[in-house]
Amino acid sequence: MPEYRISRARKGAAAALALAALAAGATTAAGPAAAQPRRAAAAAADCSAAYRIEQKLSSGTTWRMCWRYDSKAGLVLEKISYQPKGESKPVKVLNSARLGQIHVPYDDGKHEFDDLTGENFAQGLMNLAPGECPGGTIKTVRVPDAPDPAHSNVKGLCTTTRSRGHAYRMQDTFNTNKLYQAQGKDFLVYTVNQVGWYEYITEWRFQDDGTVGMHVGATGSLSWDDYNARDGRGWPIGKGAKDYSTSHSHNVFWRLDFGLDGSSRSKIEQYDSAVSPPTGRQEGPATRTTRTKVTKELAGDYKTYRWWRVVSATGKNKDGHARSYEIVPGATTKYLGRGFTQHDVYVTEYNKCELFASNNPRCARGYPKSVDKWVNGQALSHPVVWMNVGFHHIARDEDQQPMPVHWQGFAIAPRDVTAMNPLTPRDLAWQNGHWEWRS
Numbered sequence: 001m002p003e004y005r006i007s008r009a010r011k012g013a014a015a016a017l018a019l020a021a022l023a024a025g026a027t028t029a030a031g032p033a034a035a036q037p038r039r040a041a042a043a044a045a046d047c048s049a050a051y052r053i054e055q056k057l058s059s060g061t062t063w064r065m066c067w068r069y070d071s072k073a074g075l076v077l078e079k080i081s082y083q084p085k086g087e088s089k090p091v092k093v094l095n096s097a098r099l100g101q102i103h104v105p106y107d108d109g110k111h112e113f114d115d116l117t118g119e120n121f122a123q124g125l126m127n128l129a130p131g132e133c134p135g136g137t138i139k140t141v142r143v144p145d146a147p148d149p150a151h152s153n154v155k156g157l158c159t160t161t162r163s164r165g166h167a168y169r170m171q172d173t174f175n176t177n178k179l180y181q182a183q184g185k186d187f188l189v190y191t192v193n194q195v196g197w198y199e200y201i202t203e204w205r206f207q208d209d210g211t212v213g214m215h216v217g218a219t220g221s222l223s224w225d226d227y228n229a230r231d232g233r234g235w236p237i238g239k240g241a242k243d244y245s246t247s248h249s250h251n252v253f254w255r256l257d258f259g260l261d262g263s264s265r266s267k268i269e270q271y272d273s274a275v276s277p278p279t280g281r282q283e284g285p286a287t288r289t290t291r292t293k294v295t296k297e298l299a300g301d302y303k304t305y306r307w308w309r310v311v312s313a314t315g316k317n318k319d320g321h322a323r324s325y326e327i328v329p330g331a332t333t334k335y336l337g338r339g340f341t342q343h344d345v346y347v348t349e350y351n352k353c354e355l356f357a358s359n360n361p362r363c364a365r366g367y368p369k370s371v372d373k374w375v376n377g378q379a380l381s382h383p384v385v386w387m388n389v390g391f392h393h394i395a396r397d398e399d400q401q402p403m404p405v406h407w408q409g410f411a412i413a414p415r416d417v418t419a420m421n422p423l424t425p426r427d428l429a430w431q432n433g434h435w436e437w438r439s
Contacts, residue, residue: 051066051067052064052066053065053066053067057161057185057208059182059184059185059423060084060208061082061083061084061085061209061423062082062090063080063081063083064079064080064081064083064090065078065080065081066079067189069125069142069143069144069157070144071123072117072121072355072361073098073099073100073355073356074121074122074125074193075157075189075191075202076097077098078094078095078096078097079092079094079096079259080092080093080097080212081093082206084208084209084210084422084423086422091260091261091315091323092260092261092262093258093260093325094212094257094259095257095258095259096255096256096257097212097254097255097256097257098254099116099253099254099255100116100253100255100371100386101116101252101253101359102114102116102195102200102216102250102251102252102253103115103250103252103335103338103340103341103357103358104248104251105248105249105338106247107233107246107247107249108233108246111248114356115195115200116356117358117359117361118359119195119196120147120195121195121200122144122145123144123145123146124193124195125141125143125192125193126154126191126193127155127156128156128157128158128192132158132192133159135161136158136159136160137158137159138155138156138157139155139156139157140154141153141154141156141157141191157189158191159189160188161185161186162186163185164183164184164185164207165184166181166182166183166184167182168180168181168182168421168423169181175437180425180427180428182423182425184208184209184423185207185208186205186206186207186213187206187207188206189203189204189206190203194220196223197222197223198218198220198221200217200219201216201219201405202215202216203215203216203217208422208423209422209423210413210417210418211328211412211413211414213410213411214254214387214410214412215330215407216252216407216408216409217405217406217407217408218391218405218406218408219403219404220402220403221400221403222237222245222395222399222400222401222403223245227243227245227246228246234247234395235247235395235396237397237399245395245399247392247393247394247395248392248393249337249393250391250393251335251388252388252390252408253356253357253371254387254389255356255386256386256387256412257350257384258310258325258383258385260310260311260312260313260324261312261313261314261323263312263313264350265314265381265382266310266311266313266383267293267310267311267312267313267383268293268294268308268309268310268311268347268380268385269292269293269309269311270291270292270294270298270306270307271289271291271292271307271308272292272303273287273305274290274305275287275305276288287305289305294308294380294383295380296377296378296379296380297346297347297348297378297380298345298346299343299372299375300346300347301345302329302332302345307326307329308326308345309325309326309327309415310324310327310383310385311323311324317417317419318418319433322416323417324414324417325412325415326413326414327412328410328411329344329389329410330389330408331389332391333390333391334388335390338358338370339370339372340370340372340373341388341390342372344388345387345388346371346374346375346385346388347375347384347386348371348374348375348384349378349379349380349381349382349384350382350383350384351374353367354371354374354384357370357371357386357388358371371386389410391408
């Protein structure tokens with residue numbers, strides 16, 4: 001049995017249900033178990049209390065969003081807005097945020113899986129113990145296409161808060177010698193989904209400074225049925241050199257549909273910096289940064305001194321600067337074995353059927369199945385951002401038992417969303433831009 005694929009029978013039953021739903025033209029989603037199926041769709045559209053998530057952090061920042069549970073993607077967050085102290089109304093950030101795929105190819109070439117659309121990721125939602133959601137709330141989720149309909153209600157969605165360490169620290173040695181420091185607060189929303197031997201923690205971290213972190217943590221167990229790598233690609237596990245765990249990759253995709261300031265007509269910009277050696281009387285090398293407007297669909301790659309931002313088409317901060325969110329990459333190991341994993345960032349024009357980066361089942365027959373095939377030079381008016389973060393898992397003795405969590409992810413950080421640091425203390429609020437000493 002390939003690693004972390006427990007029940008082929010369960011997979012077959014769930015797949016049959018999913019195919020039946022697709023044949024009928026249905027898109028299955030679910031929310032709280034208390035809602036009846038017919039009313040659930042209306043509640044999700046209205047973002048009624050059962051589907052609403054709202055949290056005001058102790059620093060004064062409030063995050064608001066809606067949630068639903070998709071039959072393949074699992075947790076989907078929608079209508080996400082951010083309101084720091086000093087802002088009279090929420091700033092909408094995202095129309096929707098969701099996983100776009102977890103692609104798992106094995107080094108020996110014998111197995112390859114698309115966990116979201118091929119391995120019943122959503123149906124593997126796990127019940128959470130109270131200790132897994134410290135100080136928070138666990139919501140009950142109705143799981144679509146559950147293998148056992150009698151057990152389709154899962155206490156599987158945690159919302160809680162957590163300290164993350166210093167948000168800032170400043171010793172005002174030039175004026176009052178006063179220390180300004182604050183400990184940052186995060187609002188967390190997460191689920192745990194089991195796919196065979198693995199358990200995936202899908203965690204969304206909403207910081208009080210406006211940053212949003214998207215992370216997937218892989219934990220659970222190594223498959224003892226998979227200790228059979230005799231081709232030189234595996235790693236010895238256990239005593240001696242008897243058991244070899246087959247190495248493999250986890251390529252995680254996220255799909256982000258931005259709606260900055262309530263408009264989907266965001267703009268994409270790419271920034272590149274070039275460093276040149278010193279000339280003339282320069283003391284050191286000089287760096288020049290250039291902006292490129294991305295007007296057509298993009299398959300992009302990270303490189304030194306390159307970054308992207310998503311710019312609001314309508315909103316400006318109090319300084320008159322266009323609001324935007326910068327994409328902040330995380331550590332990644334790019335898998336070059338498939339076309340759709342060969343780039344770090346994809347930007348596509350919105351299409352309601354393009355929901356999964358590979359093995360996408362929602363478009364018409366004959367439509368390309370992966371995100372790389374959707375990038376074809378189309379002009380961008382409603383861009384959708386796809387992020388690909390890879391990890392090459394070469395097992396080690398410490399991976400058993402249980403396996404420590406390995407995190408993959410990235411973040412989006414506010415750039416000019418507010419005129420100053422949204423956590424600025426009152427005493428320093430006057431120091432915006434060029435300032436002079438106060439007497």
